[in-house]
Amino acid sequence: xxxxxxxxxxxxxxxxxxxxxxxxxxxxxxxxxxxxxxxxxxxxxxxxxxxxxxxxxxxxxxxxxxxxxxxxxxxxxxxxxxxxxxxxxxxxxxxxxxxxxxxxxxxxxxxxxxxxxxxxxxxxxxxxxxxxxxxxxxxxxxxxxxxxxxxxxxxxxxxxxxxxxxxxxxxxxxxxxxxxxxxxxxx
Amino acid sequence: xxxxxxxxxxxxxxxxxxxxxxxxxxxxxxxxxxxxxxxxxxxxxxxxxxxxxxxxxxxxxxxxxxxxxxxxxxxxxxxxxxxxxxxxxxxxxxxxxxxxxxxxxxxxxxxxxxxxxxxxxx
Numbered sequence: 001x002x003x004x005x006x007x008x009x010x011x012x013x014x015x016x017x018x019x020x021x022x023x024x025x026x027x028x029x030x031x032x033x034x035x036x037x038x039x040x041x042x043x044x045x046x047x048x049x050x051x052x053x054x055x056x057x058x059x060x061x062x063x064x065x066x067x068x069x070x071x072x073x074x075x076x077x078x079x080x081x082x083x084x085x086x087x088x089x090x091x092x093x094x095x096x097x098x099x100x101x102x103x104x105x106x107x108x109x110x111x112x113x114x115x116x117x118x119x120x121x122x123x124x125x126x127x128x129x130x131x132x133x134x135x136x137x138x139x140x141x142x143x144x145x146x147x148x149x150x151x152x153x154x155x156x157x158x159x160x161x162x163x164x165x166x167x168x169x170x171x172x173x174x175x176x177x178x179x180x181x182x183x184x185x186x187x
Numbered sequence: 188x189x190x191x192x193x194x195x196x197x198x199x200x201x202x203x204x205x206x207x208x209x210x211x212x213x214x215x216x217x218x219x220x221x222x223x224x225x226x227x228x229x230x231x232x233x234x235x236x237x238x239x240x241x242x243x244x245x246x247x248x249x250x251x252x253x254x255x256x257x258x259x260x261x262x263x264x265x266x267x268x269x270x271x272x273x274x275x276x277x278x279x280x281x282x283x284x285x286x287x288x289x290x291x292x293x294x295x296x297x298x299x300x301x302x303x304x305x306x307x308x309x
Contacts, residue, residue, distance in 0.1 A: 062306065063279040066248050094251035096276070107283045114276025115254040122275070129260075129271035186256055186273050186295045 036176050037144030039119040041097060043079045043089050043160040052078050054088055055102055058109055067092050067113040076100075079140075079159040087161050089140055099124050099140040099161070123148075123174055127167070127185045135185065137164040137172055149173040223304040227294040233305045234291040239264050240309035241284035246277075247292040248303045253277045255296035259305070261288040284309065 054073035058064060065071060069091040080087040084105035090098040090113075098113035114124045119142035127135045139148060139162050147154050148162035150172045155162050157174075164172060172183045222233040233247075245259040253276035260271040263286050272280040273295065292305035 057281075061244065061246075061279060061281060063246050063248075063277070066246075067277055096251065096253065109279075109281040110272055110274075111279050112274035112276050113253060115252060118254050118275055124275050125273075126278070127273040128280075129268075129273075135273075184256070186258065 033121050034179050034181050035120045036174075036179050036181065037120070037142040039116045039142045041089060041116075041119070041140065041160045042143050043077050044075065044091060044097070046077065049078070052076055052088070054090070054100065055104075055109075058100060058102060058111070061109075063111055063113075067096060067098055067111070069093055077159075079161045080163065082163050085138075085163070087138055087163070089160060097124065097140065099126065099138065101126060101138055122181055122183050123172075125172075125183060125185070130166075133168075134165075135167045137167050137185065138162070139164075139172070139174070139183070141174055144176050145174050146176050147174065149175075220304050220306045221290070222292070222302070222306075225302050225304075226299060227302040228299045229297050230293060230295065232291055232293045233302070234262075234289055235307075236289045239287040239289055240307075241287055242270075242290055242307050242309045243284045244279065244281050244308035245270065245272075245290050245292065245305075246279040246307070247274075247294075247305045248277050249294075249300060250277075250303045255294060255298075255300050257293070258295050259290070259292045261286065261290055263288045 054076050059073055075091040076088050079089050084103050086102045088100040090100055092098045092113045095116050096113045097116050098111055100111040102109045110126050112124050112126050118124055123139035123141045125137055125139035127137045129135055141157055141160055145157045147156055148164055150164050150167040155164055170185045170187055174181050221235045242261055247257045247259050257274050257278045259278055259280050261269050269286050270280050270282050290307035294300050294302055
């Protein structure tokens with residue numbers, strides 16, 4: 001009798017553990033693993049334009065050879081013009097997708113490439129520390145994301161990208177009409 | 188008269204040769220890989236503080252399976268931080284060579300991941 005009760009208690013404890021683990025993986029209980037969309041980036045599938053060509057300087061960096069699916073940057077799409085800032089989405093090697101930023105006026109460029117699965121639960125982003133301590137955050141998100149937000153300011157996602165300037169703190173929220181995710185920028 | 192002309196030509200040739208020699212080490216040191224095949228622990232910093240340079244490029248490369256947070260930045264000998272970029276995955280930052288500084292890179296994921304290389308260019 002006592003053995004049966006003990007077995008029942010063990011089963012209940014195990015059941016609770018498994019349930020908690022499953023719930024945490026699907027985004028309940030405060031987890032940041034909420035999934036939005038399928039990781040697809042529709043901006044990469046639109047018809048090519050002359051302006052989609054990556055600058056030769058970007059293609060000359062070691063980063064291009066390390067990461068781009070094509071050494072010529074084939075498949076890249078210019079997804080945003082924001083002042084002198086240009087953002088490109090680029091197909092990467094081995095299932096990666098890349099976000100490239102170019103500011104011709106400032107003479108700067110940057111890039112981030114990561115596995116496409118990152119887009120299910122977050123963003124492929126770059127966060128640049130500014131002289132005033134704030135950060136400029138540019139991010140690539142999968143289809144389904146509609147906004148990015150930081151410090152109470154919300155900006156729409158267009159062509160799978162967003163730009164947030166003057167970001168204080170270390171978190172950005174991205175989301176859709178029905179779900180949102182927290183992107184940790186690091187300290 | 189002829190001797191004077193020869194001396195001037197020799198002097199000019201010397202200047203040209205000296206100028207050419209100053210270019211050789213610059214070209215040879217254009218790019219250098221500091222770290223490679225390194226399993227970087229959470230928050231561990233890769234860096235080179237041998238000699239400050241006028242850097243224009245800094246890159247971290249996890250590999251083709253990248254998906255973790257990363258950071259590249261530069262620090263002057265006086266300790267001022269510049270060109271600080273946080274990324275997800277493989278990351279680069281190209282910029283004008285405003286500062287003589289040292290290059291840094293780090294895995295910021297919170298767990299140990301293989302970093303294939305970090306490199307910079309000056």
